[in-house]
Amino acid sequence: MKRAFPILAVLTVALLCYGLYQALWVAPTEKTMGDVQRIFYYHVPSAWTAGVLFLVNFLASIAYLMSRNPKADALAVAAAEVGVVFCTIVLVTGPIWARPVWGIWWTWDLRLTLTLVLWLIYVSYLLLRRFSTSGQTPVMAAVLAIFGTLDIPLVYFSIWFFRTQHPQPVIGGGGSIDPRMLHAFFVNLIAFTCFGALICWARYRLEVLRREVEETQALESLLEPRSAR
Amino acid sequence: MSYLYAAYIITWVIHIAYMGTLVRRYRQLRQEMEDLKRR
Numbered sequence: 001m002k003r004a005f006p007i008l009a010v011l012t013v014a015l016l017c018y019g020l021y022q023a024l025w026v027a028p029t030e031k032t033m034g035d036v037q038r039i040f041y042y043h044v045p046s047a048w049t050a051g052v053l054f055l056v057n058f059l060a061s062i063a064y065l066m067s068r069n070p071k072a073d074a075l076a077v078a079a080a081e082v083g084v085v086f087c088t089i090v091l092v093t094g095p096i097w098a099r100p101v102w103g104i105w106w107t108w109d110l111r112l113t114l115t116l117v118l119w120l121i122y123v124s125y126l127l128l129r130r131f132s133t134s135g136q137t138p139v140m141a142a143v144l145a146i147f148g149t150l151d152i153p154l155v156y157f158s159i160w161f162f163r164t165q166h167p168q169p170v171i172g173g174g175g176s177i178d179p180r181m182l183h184a185f186f187v188n189l190i191a192f193t194c195f196g197a198l199i200c201w202a203r204y205r206l207e208v209l210r211r212e213v214e215e216t217q218a219l220e221s222l223l224e225p226r227s228a229r
Numbered sequence: 230m231s232y233l234y235a236a237y238i239i240t241w242v243i244h245i246a247y248m249g250t251l252v253r254r255y256r257q258l259r260q261e262m263e264d265l266k267r268r
Contacts, residue, residue, distance in 0.1 A: 020237075039236040046240070085247050089240050096236040195244075202251055209258045216265045 005201065012198050015191040022184035030181075039097040041184055045192035046089040047115075051152055053083030053196055054122065058149040061142035073138045074211065076145060077129055078203035080122050086196060087119045102165065109165040110158045118155055121148040 023041035030037035060076035063069065094112065095105040106112065125144050129137065159166050177185075 024237075035230050036232050038233050042237060042240050085243065089243055092239050092243070093236045096232050096239070100232050199244075199248070199251075206251060206255050206258070209255070209262070213258050213261050213265070216262070220265060220268065 005198075008194070008198055012191065012194045015187070015194060019184070019188040019191040022187050027181045027184035028178055033101055036097060036100050039093055041188045042192075043090060043093040043097060044185070045189045046086045046093065048189060049192045049196035050083045050086035050090060051156075052193060053079045053086060053200060054118070054149060054152055056200070057083060057122075057145050061145040064138060065142050065146075070138075070211065071208070073142070074207040075204055076142065077126075077207050078200050080125050080129075080145065082196060082200045082203055084119065084122045084126060085199075086192075087115070087122065090115060091119055107165050110162050111155060111164050111166040114151060114155045114158055118148070118151045121151060 019041070023038055027038065027041065029035055056079040057076050060072045060079060063072035064076060094115075098107075099105050121144070125141055125148060128141050128144065132140070134140070158164060
């Protein structure tokens with residue numbers, strides 16, 4: 001598995017470069033918004049990847065609660081942290097796109113607010129992991145993660161069920177889109193998903209190593225003679 | 230165009246900064262592990 005990492009990293013970087021080329025130079029300019037619409041090729045794939053990572057966190061949390069397997073807990077932490085990074089990008093690129101198109105950086109629209117709430121839930125999750133010293137922290141975090149996941153369908157369906165400032169989806173929502181735009185979008189969607197998975201994998205390995213160091217330190221303090229303390 | 234470039238640049242600044250923290254944390258842990266093994 002360790003050998004596969006650099007190969008996958010090279011492939012992902014190549015895919016990201018191809019995605020960037022498609023987004024900036026190949027996809028046609030949108031008529032109403034102009035070039036700023038190209039933010040779409042980073043904004044939506046980032047949101048998708050964040051959603052996938054939070055879903056991984058949810059599944060790993062359930063697995064941990066059922067089996068108490070520390071590897072599932074380590075995967076949950078890794079997925080949540082990387083998911084927060086992607087969700088941060090969504091919350092940053094969204095206002096940059098909104099300013100020239102809507103004339104405002106932010107509005108307390110349902111989708112935007114629920115996305116901010118989602119980000120806050122997972123930041124709370126990471127703060128709980130970071131600062132709680134209780135032995136029950138992984139269990140509490142897993143329960144929080146399960147409740148946090150409930151916000152994901154609310155974010156997704158908010159634009160379907162409520163009248164919001166955020167536009168309806170063009171893909172899969174009955175709208176038409178230029179095939180070159182669709183191609184650029186899917187290339188970036190795949191590239192960001194691979195990139196998210198790769199970073200999550202690296203973060204998982206880091207978490208496993210951190211736990212090994214902690215265990216070794218604990219073992220050493222037990223084995224140390226009393227006089228040496 | 231400046232909004233477009235700002236969005237793309239900020240995206241990669243965030244990703245690169247995060248990857249930088251991962252590398253730094255990994256090196257620290259490797260060092261700690263080496264120190265523990267040497268004792």
